[in-house]
Structures are given as structure tokens and as C-alpha cells.
Amino acid sequence: MKYACKECKRVMAQKECYYCKKESGSNDWGGLLIIIDPENSEISERSGYTVPGKYALKIR
Numbered sequence: 001m002k003y004a005c006k007e008c009k010r011v012m013a014q015k016e017c018y019y020c021k022k023e024s025g026s027n028d029w030g031g032l033l034i035i036i037d038p039e040n041s042e043i044s045e046r047s048g049y050t051v052p053g054k055y056a057l058k059i060r
């Protein structure tokens with residue numbers, strides 16, 4: 001897990017985001033937010049994450 005997508009904030013191993021289908025990954029990011037159960041998570045509700053996964057909190 002080296003890159004974080006600048007568009008959807010997903011954390012991933014490669015620069016190309018499988019979700020956005022482009023090279024939108026940045027290796028300058030910080031903070032990891034793990035969403036396991038979006039329907040029962042207050043954090044995901046507040047931040048708008050509806051799909052389980054790993055997300056970066058800050059991306060430059």
C-alpha cells in the first residue's frame with residue numbers, strides 16, 4: 001500500500017486506480033482510514049464513504 005488516489009482517496013499498491021481507471025495515485029499521503037462496515041459506521045457516514053476499503057485522510 002504505497003499510493004493513495006487523489007480522486008477517490010483509496011489506498012492501493014499501484015499508481016493506477018482500479019476504481020477511477022487512471023493514474024491518479026499519489027505517494028504523498030498520510031493517515032489511514034479503514035472502513036469495514038459502512039452501514040454501521042459513524043465515520044463513514046460523516047465522511048461519505050459507502051464502500052468498504054482503506055482510505056487516506058490527507059493527500060497532497
Ligand SMILES: [Zn+2]
Nearest residue numbers: 005008017020
Ligand atoms: Zn481513485
